[in-house]
Every structure is written in structure tokens, then in C-alpha cells.
Amino acid sequence: MNTLLPTATAGSLPKPSWLAQPEKLWSPWKLEGDELIEGKQDALTLALAEQLQAGIDIISDGEQTRQHFVTTFIEHLSGVDFEKRKTVKIRDRYDASVPSVVDAVARPKPVFVEDAKYLRKQTKNPIKWALPGPMTMIDTLYDGHYQSREKLAWEFAKILNQEAKELEAAGVDIIQFDEPAFNVFFDEVNDWGIATLERAIEGLKCQTAVHICYGYGIQANIDWKKSLGSRWSQYEKIFPKIQTSNIDLVSLECQNSHVPMDLIELIRGKKVMVGAIDVASNKVETPEEVADTLRKVLQFVDADKLLPCTNCGMAPLSRNVARGKLQALSAGAAIVRAELGG
Numbered sequence: 001m002n003t004l005l006p007t008a009t010a011g012s013l014p015k016p017s018w019l020a021q022p023e024k025l026w027s028p029w030k031l032e033g034d035e036l037i038e039g040k041q042d043a044l045t046l047a048l049a050e051q052l053q054a055g056i057d058i059i060s061d062g063e064q065t066r067q068h069f070v071t072t073f074i075e076h077l078s079g080v081d082f083e084k085r086k087t088v089k090i091r092d093r094y095d096a097s098v099p100s101v102v103d104a105v106a107r108p109k110p111v112f113v114e115d116a117k118y119l120r121k122q123t124k125n126p127i128k129w130a131l132p133g134p135m136t137m138i139d140t141l142y143d144g145h146y147q148s149r150e151k152l153a154w155e156f157a158k159i160l161n162q163e164a165k166e167l168e169a170a171g172v173d174i175i176q177f178d179e180p181a182f183n184v185f186f187d188e189v190n191d192w193g194i195a196t197l198e199r200a201i202e203g204l205k206c207q208t209a210v211h212i213c214y215g216y217g218i219q220a221n222i223d224w225k226k227s228l229g230s231r232w233s234q235y236e237k238i239f240p241k242i243q244t245s246n247i248d249l250v251s252l253e254c255q256n257s258h259v260p261m262d263l264i265e266l267i268r269g270k271k272v273m274v275g276a277i278d279v280a281s282n283k284v285e286t287p288e289e290v291a292d293t294l295r296k297v298l299q300f301v302d303a304d305k306l307l308p309c310t311n312c313g314m315a316p317l318s319r320n321v322a323r324g325k326l327q328a329l330s331a332g333a334a335i336v337r338a339e340l341g342g
């Protein structure tokens, strides 16, 4: 990527209404069987077209081929029983009914590789594919087999590495691991969370990213954010370890966020996907607002390592709002690029 300040999105994009109910997180598919396969591919094509039209440089899969960013991946693994459900606390925050690990986990066949090949064929732009991170995966399950969060995380890391290597071979340029759990279990992140993530990227030659975040705008997250005060310094506890890791890029939120920007100094040297678009609001940012966030961040990130991005996924937004936000991101990045002489 030669462009200065290449734009990207952190994760999901709204799905078309014929595929799944819009403006709703994790809404079920409206199609089945071969129609669903075709529908997902059409949605990928649409998501690509909308990103290109908005001037986004690094094309994301927009999570068009998955219902949930963690569960859909786990559904394809053996050793997990989706009938045997238990209620657990997700990220120490809210109760959810989750499947159980009942046996050794394995990946009998590739999960997203065919989808990635399909997207790869349609664009010359760099493409980014998202997978759940090991720690976030174990946090979304009841473990009745390994009886150890760490052990299960290492097993998932091995499986993720298999999938990542095949995604790389399919032509994916950046593989991103979503780790919202990194923002909660600080001791575990430092003890083994980052180590398992490094196991997941072992041997990869493509770029790798980790997305850490304060979550979508669901009520449990909104309540949690209210409890955090005005200075969200959680990243302080994990950034030093991430800085020395093998991960190439870090994706984090900055727009309308209480994350103090100076914390980004702690990962100096990494490429940073800077969230300059608030995904918890329907208000479309102006290009000038985006530019303003990017200018501030430039104090802590070298220009050649800054990727203007969204705070998190945009699945819960209307397609119209999401489109507006993508255009604002692109226009805002163009302003700062011109200022930098790029």
C-alpha cells in the first residue's frame, strides 16, 4: 500500500435487508442452503462496491458471511456442542447462553477461505479479513472439557493459525483478530493472551492486526462505559506488551471516546488503525471532524503508520448512515493527506 493514510474499516458493515434484518446485531439469516451461499456472496460484492465508491483503500469483508463475529467461527469447529447450553458472564459484564466445549476442539474444514477467495477475485485493493481472537473465543463458551481458560485459548490459537494460513494463501493481505476481551482481563492478556495471539499468527507473511474495543452500543456496554469515568485508561495496562509483540497493526477507537490519545504513544512503532468514526451514533461525522481527530492522533503515531478507520463495526447502523460515515472517513483522510503533502 503506497498511499499515505490508507483508509479501512474495523469490522462489520450493515447487511442488505434480503439477507438479514438490518439495524440489528447478530440477526439470523433470511435465506437457507444454496440461496444463502449465493446471498452471502452477493452481499460481499455489495459491501465491496460500497467501500470502493466511498474511497476506502483497504477492503474489509464487512462480516457479510457471518452472523456473529465469534459464534459463526466456532460453529464450524468440532468439540463444541451447540445444543448443550450454559449461561456465563461475557467479559464480566452480561449473561449469555453459550455452547459448551465437550471434547477436544478441532477445525475439520476451512471456515471463511472460500468467501475470501470470492472477495479476492473481485478487487485489486488490499483486503482484510477478521477472525475472533483466542481470548474472546474462550470467553464466549462454557468449557466442560479442558477446565482451563488458558489451555483452551492455546487450542483455539492453533486452529486460528490453520485458518489464517489458508486465508493468506487465498490472497488476504491483512488478517485481523478481534479481541474485545483484551480490554477486560488485563492480567490474563499479559500472562498468556498476547502469547496465544502470537501463536495464531505464527509463520504468517501477511500483515496481522488486533482490534481491541469497548464494544458495540448495546445496553450492557453503554452501562459499563458509564462506570469507567472520564478517562478510559484500560489500554495502559496492555499496550506495553502489545508494543513488543509480533502483531503489525492495532485497531482502536478514538472518535467520541474517553480513551486518552496520549496512550497511543505506548504502542509507538506499530501501525495504528485509528477509529475516527463513532459507530454508536447515527450522526454522520463531517470530513473536518474526522480530519481533526487524525491531526490530534498524529502527535502519537508517525504519518506512515496511521490508517484512518472506524471505531468498531457498523452492523447496527442503517446502510445509509454507514455509507455516509465511510464517505466522511475517506474525505477526512484526504484533507489530512493533502496537508501532509501526500
Ligand SMILES: [Zn+2]
Pocket (backbone or CB within 6 Å): 010, 011, 180, 211, 212, 213, 214, 215, 216, 311, 312, 313
Ligand atoms: Zn469493536
